[in-house]
Amino acid sequence: DEDLVEGEEGFRRGTGRGVAVEPAPGGPALRSSEPEGVFTSAPLQASAPFTHVGLHWSAGVPANTSLSFEVRTSGDGSNWSPWTTVAVESLPEETPADEYFGALVYAGGAQFVQYRATFRTRGGASPILRKVTATLIDSPGAATTSNQLPTTAVTDADSQRTLAVTNRGQWGADESYRFSRRGAEVWPEMFVPTKKLIVHHTATRNDYASAAEAAAEVRAIYRYHAVTQRWGDIGYTALVDKFGNVYEGRHGRGEGTGREILSAGVVAGHDFHHNYGSAGVALLGDATQRSWPMSGASGPMWETLVRYSVFESGRHGLRPLKEGKTTQTSDADIAASDFLRSDDLWSNGMRNVSGHRETNATACPGDPVMALLDELRGAIHAGLVDTSRTGVSLRNTAPGGRETTVNTRITYEWTPEPPESGWTLVGYEYCFEGWYKPIRSYDIDYRGGYTTGDQPRPQWTSAVATTTSASFTPTKPGHYTFHVRAILRNGTAERRSAYAGDHTFLVQ
Numbered sequence: 001d002e003d004l005v006e007g008e009e010g011f012r013r014g015t016g017r018g019v020a021v022e023p024a025p026g027g028p029a030l031r032s033s034e035p036e037g038v039f040t041s042a043p044l045q046a047s048a049p050f051t052h053v054g055l056h057w058s059a060g061v062p063a064n065t066s067l068s069f070e071v072r073t074s075g076d077g078s079n080w081s082p083w084t085t086v087a088v089e090s091l092p093e094e095t096p097a098d099e100y101f102g103a104l105v106y107a108g109g110a111q112f113v114q115y116r117a118t119f120r121t122r123g124g125a126s127p128i129l130r131k132v133t134a135t136l137i138d139s140p141g142a143a144t145t146s147n148q149l150p151t152t153a154v155t156d157a158d159s160q161r162t163l164a165v166t167n168r169g170q171w172g173a174d175e176s177y178r179f180s181r182r183g184a185e186v187w188p189e190m191f192v193p194t195k196k197l198i199v200h201h202t203a204t205r206n207d208y209a210s211a212a213e214a215a216a217e218v219r220a221i222y223r224y225h226a227v228t229q230r231w232g233d234i235g236y237t238a239l240v241d242k243f244g245n246v247y248e249g250r251h252g253r254g255e256g257t258g259r260e261i262l263s264a265g266v267v268a269g270h271d272f273h274h275n276y277g278s279a280g281v282a283l284l285g286d287a288t289q290r291s292w293p294m295s296g297a298s299g300p301m302w303e304t305l306v307r308y309s310v311f312e313s314g315r316h317g318l319r320p321l322k323e324g325k326t327t328q329t330s331d332a333d334i335a336a337s338d339f340l341r342s343d344d345l346w347s348n349g350m351r352n353v354s355g356h357r358e359t360n361a362t363a364c365p366g367d368p369v370m371a372l373l374d375e376l377r378g379a380i381h382a383g384l385v386d387t388s389r390t391g392v393s394l395r396n397t398a399p400g401g402r403e404t405t406v407n408t409r410i411t412y413e414w415t416p417e418p419p420e421s422g423w424t425l426v427g428y429e430y431c432f433e434g435w436y437k438p439i440r441s442y443d444i445d446y447r448g449g450y451t452t453g454d455q456p457r458p459q460w461t462s463a464v465a466t467t468t469s470a471s472f473t474p475t476k477p478g479h480y481t482f483h484v485r486a487i488l489r490n491g492t493a494e495r496r497s498a499y500a501g502d503h504t505f506l507v508q
Contacts, residue, residue, distance in 0.1 A: 001223065004044045004113070004134040011129075013042040019119060030129040032119035039117045041132070043077055049109045050136035052220045054228055055086050055102040057117075058131040066120040067127035069102060071134075073110035081107075083116060087203040087286070087363065094272050096230040103203035103286075104137070104224055106217075135228045139220035141213035147243035149211045154262045156315040158496050159387060163311040165238075167248045167261045171215045177226035178233055178251060186232025189252060190267040190444050193433055193458050193483065194316040195502060196278040196339060197309060198271050199373065200236065200356045201365040206285040206292055214241035217284055225269070235269035236282040238262065238308055242293035244300030246308050249282075253455045264315055265458070267444075273341035274350075274359050276437065276444070276479075279312050281305065287366025295368065297375045309353070309376060310383035317485050317500025319391060320353045320377035323417060326389075327381075328374050335377075338402060340479050340504045342437050346402070353377050384498040388423040388488045391499025392416055396482070403506045411471040412482045414501055419488050427487040429460040429496065430470055434507075436478035447478045458483070474507045481505075 008028040011021050018034030030039055053071055061067050069086040086102035095101060107113070113134050119127050149171065151164040168175070180186055202221060208214045218241075222234040236249040252263025270280030283301060285292060294301040313320065319335040321328055328334060339350040347359060355373055356364040381389060398410040416425050434447035450456035463470075474480055481504040486497035 001138060002046055002048070002050070002136045004046065004136065006041060006044070006132045007130070010041065010132070011039070015040050024128050024130070026130060030117070031126040032121050033126070035121055037119040037121070037126075039119070039129075041115045043074070043112050043114045044134060045077065046111050046113070046136050048138065049111050050107055050138045051109060051140055051216070052104045052137040052224075053107050053113050054104050054135040054137065054224045055115055056097070056099045056133050056135065056228070057129060058099050060128040062125040062127070064122045065125055065127050067129065068118045070116045071105050072114050073105075073107040074112040074114075075110050077112045080114070081110075087288075089203065090229060099133075101229055104220055106205040107136075135224065137220050137223055139216045139223065141208070141210065141216035144212045145210050147211050149215060149245050152261055156264075156311065159314050161311055161314055161386070163246065163262070163307060165248050165262050166215070166245050168251065171247050172219050173222055175251075177223060186226075186230070187269075187442065189250075189263070189455055190276075191263070191265045191450075191456060192267055192277045192435060192444070193265045193431075193481070194277060194279045194312065194318065195337075195352070195481070195504075196274065196350060197312055197318060197353045198274065198278050198280045198356055198359070199305075199354070199365050199369060199376070200270060200280055200282040201287040201369060202239070202282050202284050203286050203288070203364065204284065206242070206289055208241070208284070211241065211243050211245055214243065214245065214284055215247075218247050231269050233269070235280070237266070237268045237270070237279040237312075239282045239284055240301055240304045240308060241284040242301045244304040246304050271356060271359055273343045273345070274339065274347065276342045277339070277481075281308055281312070283365065283369065287369045288363060292366065292368055294372075297372055297379070302372070306376065306379045306383060309380050313353075313380050314384055314498065317391065317483070317496070317498070317502075318352055319499040320380040323391065323393060328378055337502075338504070340402075340506055343439065344506060353380065387495040387498050388420040388490075389498045390417040390419050390486070391497050392428070392484050392486055392501035394482070394484060394501030394503055396503055398505070402504065403508065405508055406475055406477060407473060408507075409471055409473045410480075410482075410505060411469060412484070412503065413469045414484050415468065416486050417497075419486070419497075422490045423488040424490070425465050425486055426489045426494070427465050428463040428467060428484055429487060430463065430482065430484040431458045431460045432470070432472045432480060432482050433458060434474060434478050434480040436476065445478075447474070447476050448480070474505075477508050479504065480507055
């Protein structure tokens with residue numbers, strides 16, 4: 001792997017229209033004096049062939065202006081691929097590198113790369129481009145035509161649902177990427193119960209021809225996230241390819257052969273301020289292209305997206321549709337709640353099953369995927385047929401509704417939704433999850449509702465069926481969420497209700 005870096009000297013070797021290298025804060029930089037300026041770099045030669053290029057850049061982009069990029073590649077420096085638009089994957093505030101990062105572009109063993117930048121200005125204000133880096137990654141796929149990969153069965157202890165997952169070892173994750181040169185884990189695992197499921201696409205190529213090539217795409221994304229963007233791991237909770245393979249994403253509890261696979265509630269890095277308390281599933285490919293493989297609610301990619309979503313929603317009691325709804329006939333039927341972001345701001349009325357663009361300014365996961373989210377919500381509800389697809393209705397009696405101060409008593413009251421035929425209510429479990437994240441830190445302090453240790457789990461309290469309330473008095477600031485779920489019995493089978501009641505408070 002290799003980084004080709006362009007600054008002032010490189011900019012002067014390129015060609016442009018309406019752009020020039022000019023003095024700027026921090027040193028000379030490229031800017032435009034025209035409404036639209038275009039800069040094309042000189043061809044950049046790598047020291048060895050590469051399969052993927054990740055373009056990232058340091059720039060200032062004033063309001064109402066824009067800076068966009070395209071790349072193309074070549075094996076010999078003469079015959080070039082078509083220009084490919086670079087989708088923005090991460091903003092400067094989302095990475096320790098403080099740069100814009102584009103999604104990976106497939107290069108297929110090229111040895112040259114060239115980029116083109118388009119500046120759109122307004123009112124005399126222009127983007128200022130200081131540095132461009134082409135990170136070249138070589139992640140070839142094995143020579144095989146099989147569409148299947150080895151899998152490991154992951155079972156949710158509560159529901160006994162099982163999901164076949166290609167774990168990190170099976171898709172070839174280099175676990176050394178997770179550690180610094182001194183041996184410290186760059187991004188230690190933290191755990192917050194999942195309240196939202198967010199769907200993404202990776203904005204990478206659609207024409208991977210086998211499962212081995214798909215796994216190579218996942219390895220390239222992992223390297224780009226963990227090393228280039230300095231996250232220390234892949235950002236997604238899980239990924240799904242067009243052949244129907246589901247890949248374990250973010251590393252979870254434990255190390256080595258006995259570690260936990262697809263850990264519940266592990267904090268990933270897929271949606272900036274929404275990472276703490278959400279799971280992010282990424283569809284492998286670019287849904288903005290005509291070659292997108294999932295054109296409707298059928299086929300291997302769709303079926304596996306549904307299976308994963310049922311598994312993830314089921315183990316967290318996540319409700320896709322509003323209480324009492326079994327199908328969606330309008331947006332009013334979609335389950336939603338206010339989500340407390342990690343920066344202590346609220347995403348009001350955030351849907352429990354969302355597309356990435358609903359929380360951030362992005363095209364992700366693409367129009368074709370957004371058009372299927374209604375069907376996905378219905379498919380999740382239908383997929384939970386092996387238990388009572390009911391939950392618990394919850395309300396709180398604390399002043400303020402969702403924000404309060406330390407040492408204020410919070411009381412929750414609940415009522416069970418009627419169980420489905422054959423199921424009988426026998427009790428409840430509840431948990432008052434509490435944690436605190438300093439604004440300038442990725443780490444959290446656990447403040448209640450967890451087991452002990454560095455990698456804790458939610459700690460549930462059992463209650464008899466006649467219990468209908470619980471009270472808590474937080475003594476420290478933080479994010480606090482009350483969860484309650486019904487325990488139901490059908491003959492000898494005992495299960496948690498499909499859906500939990502939950503409510504979050506910001507305690508200051």
